[in-house]
């Protein structure tokens with residue numbers, strides 16, 4: 001099949017040109033990051049290439065099973081150094097922002113390695129020699145799926161499942177506005193390739209320790225309803241993470257829950273995993289665009305799902321983010337919904 005764009009054609013040529021690949025993704029990887037890496041790795045292996053996958057952050061427990069049997073390595077200075085020395089090309093998936101690959105960024109500079117970026121985020125600095133960045137696609141996995149199709153490869157069972165994880169997690173299990181016809185068509189193709197949605201979804205979601213739900217319960221019990229019912233704010237403290245034995249990745253799914261409240265347009269989760277290290281996650285129910293709020297402070301994402309890391313206290317993060325959200329909500333130009341009640 002002919003590649004759909006010149007950038008895609010350039011990527012296919014890039015993959016043909018190189019032999020020993022290192023794959024990576026953003027810090028605190030999500031299902032799309034890991035799923036895309038795994039599927040991409042299987043594709044390259046099927047082409048007879050050498051492949052290593054190395055990330056700055058550990059793989060969250062929910063996606064650990066996807067890593068087998070290939071293995072996803074976690075950053076260590078010496079290990080990273082030897083992986084860069086061995087490789088002749090780096091493929092960065094699910095981010096086009098060099099800072100977002102964490103400690104690997106420095107090695108990219110040291111090694112002057114050939115870089116290709118495969119991503120679907122709006123905000124990127126295109127640091128690859130080849131950049132395939134398609135914000136119209138629901139997930140990076142969608143882009144990988146279309147790329148392998150263009151190359152004439154049929155994903156094997158494991159790659160198909162990895163792609164399904166990427167697609168289903170980035171669409172909030174097909175509930176977000178990016179769950180369009182193209183996303184559903186891709187899901188249908190993956191099911192035809194043998195993916196069982198109930199099995200794959202259970203592997204991802206039924207992986208939490210009980211403490212995670214207790215933590216969710218605590219955070220949700222303290223939710224604040226602001227801006228006439230249109231904004232919900234959640235906060236999690238370092239003490240709560242520590243007491244339940246959790247890490248930042250354990251908040252996955254939490255920010256989506258308040259959206260079941262009638263009239264909510266935006267949800268903000270302000271989590272301070274360690275004292276002074278705050279992560280803000282924003283979700284929009286579909287009308288408000290919240291990515292600029294994050295990019296203004298150095299983060300990014302999509303119109304309806306975005307995030308940013310901030311230094312300082314939770315109060316400091318609130319003082320910066322909440323007025324911006326109030327402005328975005330005011331610009332929607334209508335009165336707060338009838339059902340909006342605190």
Ligand code: 5GP
Nearest residue numbers: 281282298299300301302305306307308309
């Ligand atoms: P989450 O809130 O689930 O961590 O992230 C939602 C979306 O925002 C994802 O697409 C993610 O890639 C993006 N995102 C989250 N945190 C950051 C950040 O610190 N910087 C950038 N550029 N994007 C982020």
Ligand code: MN
Nearest residue numbers: 032139140170
């Ligand atoms: Mn993604």
